[in-house]
Each structure stands twice: as C-alpha cells, then as structure tokens.
Amino acid sequence: TADPHTADPHPADPHTAGPDAAHPPPAGPHRALLARHRAVTPSWLATYYREPIELTHGEGRHVWDAEGRRYLDFFGGILTTMTAHALPEVTKAVAEQAGRILHTSTLYLSTPMVELAEQIAELSGIPDAKVFFTTSGTEANDAALLLATAFRRSNQVLAMRNSYHGRSFSTVGITGNTSWSPTSLSPLQTLYVHGGVRTRGPFAHLSDEDFTAACVADLEDVLGQAEGTVAALIAEPIQGVGGFTSGPDGLYAAFKEVLDRHGILWITDEVQTGWGRTGDHFWGWQAHGAAGPPDLLTFAKGIGNGLSMGGVVARAEVMDCLGANSISTFGGSPITTAGALANLRYLREHDLQGNARATGALLLNRLRSAAEELPIVREVRGRGLMIGVELVERDGSPSPQAATATLEYARELGVLIGKGGRQGNALRIAPPLSLTPAEAEQGAGLLVQALRQAQHTVG
Numbered sequence: 211t212a213d214p215h216t217a218d219p220h221p222a223d224p225h226t227a228g229p230d231a232a233h234p235p236p237a238g239p240h241r242a243l244l245a246r247h248r249a250v251t252p253s254w255l256a257t258y259y260r261e262p263i264e265l266t267h268g269e270g271r272h273v274w275d276a277e278g279r280r281y282l283d284f285f286g287g288i289l290t291t292m293t294a295h296a297l298p299e300v301t302k303a304v305a306e307q308a309g310r311i312l313h314t315s316t317l318y319l320s321t322p323m324v325e326l327a328e329q330i331a332e333l334s335g336i337p338d339a340k341v342f343f344t345t346s347g348t349e350a351n352d353a354a355l356l357l358a359t360a361f362r363r364s365n366q367v368l369a370m371r372n373s374y375h376g377r378s379f380s381t382v383g384i385t386g387n388t389s390w391s392p393t394s395l396s397p398l399q400t401l402y403v404h405g406g407v408r409t410r411g412p413f414a415h416l417s418d419e420d421f422t423a424a425c426v427a428d429l430e431d432v433l434g435q436a437e438g439t440v441a442a443l444i445a446e447p448i449q450g451v452g453g454f455t456s457g458p459d460g461l462y463a464a465f466k467e468v469l470d471r472h473g474i475l476w477i478t479d480e481v482q483t484g485w486g487r488t489g490d491h492f493w494g495w496q497a498h499g500a501a502g503p504p505d506l507l508t509f510a511k512g513i514g515n516g517l518s519m520g521g522v523v524a525r526a527e528v529m530d531c532l533g534a535n536s537i538s539t540f541g542g543s544p545i546t547t548a549g550a551l552a553n554l555r556y557l558r559e560h561d562l563q564g565n566a567r568a569t570g571a572l573l574l575n576r577l578r579s580a581a582e583e584l585p586i587v588r589e590v591r592g593r594g595l596m597i598g599v600e601l602v603e604r605d606g607s608p609s610p611q612a613a614t615a616t617l618e619y620a621r622e623l624g625v626l627i628g629k630g631g632r633q634g635n636a637l638r639i640a641p642p643l644s645l646t647p648a649e650a651e652q653g654a655g656l657l658v659q660a661l662r663q664a665q666h667t668v669g
C-alpha cells in the first residue's frame with residue numbers, strides 16, 4: 211500500500227507538469243497532432259510544456275523539433291541518450307543487425323546478447339552474477355522483486371520514502387510517494403524507510419554521520435515492527451524522479467550491515483544512476499560500497515541510447531531460484547543488444563564517466579555560483595551529470611510553479627531539461643555524457659537566464 215506519511219499537498223506527476231487546465235490549447239502548427247494525441251492516449255499520459263514539442267531528429271547533444279528549432283538536450287531524452295544523439299557507432303551496429311535479423315527471442319542463442327550479459331555481469335561488481343534482459347526499467351524492477359520475493363518466500367519488501375521504480379502493478383504499489391501511485395492496491399506489502407532525501411524531513415538538521423545513524427535506527431525500528439520475513443530493500447542510490455536527491459555516501463553500506471543480519475536482499479535500482487553518469491563511480495551503489503556489493507542490480511534507460519532495454523543482474527543463486535521455465539520474447543533481442551554493445555564500447559573507450567565528472571563539476575559550480583543571487587533556488591545538488599535544482603517560494607516552501615516556469619523559459623531559450631521532486635519543484639539536468647565544456651557553459655548560461663525570468667514572474 212502507498213505510504214500515508216508521504217501524502218502530498220501538491221500532487222506532482224512523476225515526470226512532468228501534466229495537462230494544465232489553466233492554459234489554452236497550443237496554437238502552433240502541430241496543434242492538430244496534439245489534439246489527435248490527446249484523443250487516443252490516456253488522460254494520465256504526461257507531456258512536457260504548455261505546447262508539447264514533437265522532436266524529429268537529434269545529433270550529439272542537440273535535438274530539433276518539427277518546426278526546425280534546435281535545442282540543447284539537457285535531459286538526454288529522459289536520461290536515455292547516454293552517449294550522444296545519432297551516435298554513428300550505434301546507428302551502424304543497429305543497421306547492420308537489422309539487415310541480418312531483427313528478432314529471434316530467448317529460445318535461440320544470440321552472440322550480442324551473451325557478449326552484453328558477460329560485460330554487464332562483470333561491470334556490476336556482483337560476484338557470480340547472471341543477467342536477465344527486459345525491455346524497460348519497470349520490467350527490470352518487477353523481475354528483481356519477483357526474484358527477491360521468490361528467493362526469500364515473502365512478499366514483504368522495504369522501499370525508500372519518495373522513491374519511484376516504475377509503473378507496473380508491483381512497482382507503482384511500492385513507490386514512496388502517494389501522488390505517483392494510481393492505485394492503493396499492491397501485490398506486495400511495503401514498509402517505508404527514511405534516507406533518500408538529505409535536506410528535508412525529520413533528520414535534515416543532523417550531520418551526515420548522525421543522519422545515517424538516525425536512518426539505520428529507523429530501519430531497525432521498521433524491521434522490529436515487521437511481521438515475518440522481509441524479502442528485500444529496493445532503493446535508488448540517487449532518487450531520480452524524486453528530484454535527484456540522496457542520503458549521504460555510505461548510507462546503504464550502513465543499511466547493508468542490518469540487512470545482512472536479517473538475510474534481507476539489497477536491490478539497487480540503477481535505472482538513472484548507472485553507466486558512469488554520477489562521474490565518481492560507474493554505479494550509484496559504489497558510493498556506498500564499503501559493506502560490499504548489492505544482491506541485485508537493475509538497469510535500463512541509458513544502456514540502449516534510446517533502444518528499449520532494461521535488465522536485472524543477480525547472484526546466480528538468486529537468479530536461478532525460480533522453478534518454472536520462462537522466456538522473454540523481446541528482452542535481450544539482437545537489435546537492442548547490438549546497439550547497446552556499441553553504445554557501451556563508445557562510453558568506455560571515450561571515458562565518458564571521466565567526462566561526466568569533469569563537465570558535471572563545471573556545470574554544478576556554474577549553477578551554484580549563480581544561485582547565490584537567485585532566492586528561488588534553495589539548493590543545487592548532484593554529482594557528475596545528474597544535477598538537481600530545488601526551487602522555493604519566498605517563504606521557503608516548495609515552488610512547483612517556479613519549476614514549470616523555468617522549464618518553459620528554458621525551452622524558449624533553446625534548452626530542454628526535466629522536472630521532478632516530491633512536490634514537482636526540482637529541475638533535473640542530465641545531458642548526454644559526451645557533453646563538452648563549451649556546451650556545459652552555454653547551457654548553464656541559458657538556464658541561469660531562465661531561472662532569472664522565472665524568479666521575475668513567480669517570485
């Protein structure tokens with residue numbers, strides 16, 4: 211069931227502003243397309259912007275809309291464009307594979323699938339690891355929850371407050387934010403713990419060390435009240451949709467000591483934090499690595515550079531615990547694995563993790579120094595190319611209006627960014643990892659301009 215403690219006075223969609231009744235329908239040339247879109251898609255399917263954009267092509271860190279306008283893509287698709295738009299290496303690998311055979315299913319052997327699984331198993335840091343490919347992050351987390359609950363023979367799981375893990379029945383049921391969960395029913399019994407948000411909540415005033423100790427005490431308390439076996443803790447090392455927030459480094463290492471004592475599995479959801487995006491580490495969990503690797507790791511988004519791929523990595527004994535035979539029709543298909551292999555090769559050969567660290571630091575510093583004269587900015591946080599900007603009203607309360615306004619102004623100035631946060635008041639900045647220093651400077655300048663405009667109209 212959804213967590214009553216996170217009840218949200220300003221419900222925010224996980225990804226965007228959603229339909230805005232206060233604004234008239236767009237008058238642009240693609241107005242007819244928008245009307246058709248709305249007529250045939252669910253009312254809850256969110257779009258960005260008062261006048262949603264149709265993106266028609268991309269190159270490098272830029273995308274173009276149907277009217278020919280160019281934008282700097284500071285959201286990397288939706289953290290999906292990991293390396294660059296239209297990366298020739300990926301395009302070539304996909305075209306070559308498409309020319310041979312598009313699809314076979316897991317009933318047949320596939321060289322790219324095995325090669326990619328070998329590389330991901332090794333990179334994951336999980337000993338004796340096996341990989342199961344899916345077509346999305348939701349499905350990857352579903353599979354991880356299925357494995358963990360089957361392995362531990364319990365449907366009771368721990369999740370973080372303010373978390374987001376997908377939109378299937380099991381994953382919406384565990385989200386730590388009631389406004390992101392369209393149902394109060396869930397196949398899982400979920401217990402929520404503190405720790406995903408450092409600068410708000412009851413422990414915000416504590417030092418890092420005391421914050422971690424308080425979260426561990428909270429975890430122990432929750433476990434003390436749990437009836438029967440708890441299967442797993444699922445957590446994003448940096449909360450993505452939650453607004454790029456995290457607890458202090460080492461938090462999950464401290465948690466792991468408690469989890470290990472109870473035999474509870476640690477599932478790290480690396481859908482947004484994987485592949486070096488955070489700069490210092492290849493995976494988000496590595497900032498918490500002291501107590502050893504997680505038991506399961508899920509990934510999606512960036513690995514396919516836009517191709518729909520996800521997956522779960524688990525220790526062999528956990529992965530192999532399911533009794534019934536199964537297949538995946540599309541998971542690990544030749545076309546997505548061939549593209550992902552080329553994407554991963556490019557990432558590693560060009561040290562895009564190192565680039566994320568360096569250009570991310572540049573961007574962060576530039577935004578932080580500009581924020582000093584922008585009272586609507588409460589905090590600029592993040593690591594590598596995963597930067598969150600939290601916006602507030604004069605009285606310090608969350609300002610989703612300022613975030614919506616900044617998104618609109620940034621778009622007008624030619625930069626696309628994302629939005630998130632428990633109250634929809636955080637900007638999310640996550641460009642492709644090949645971002646150049648010049649593009650970082652240019653994008654930061656435009657974002658600061660957008661923030662100034664937002665402050666003028668909202669503040």
Ligand code: PLP
Nearest residue numbers: 346347348374375376450481510
């Ligand atoms: N996990 C995290 C951390 C995510 O941010 C998301 C999507 O935003 C998901 C899982 C779900 O992934 P998908 O949208 O590919 O199903």
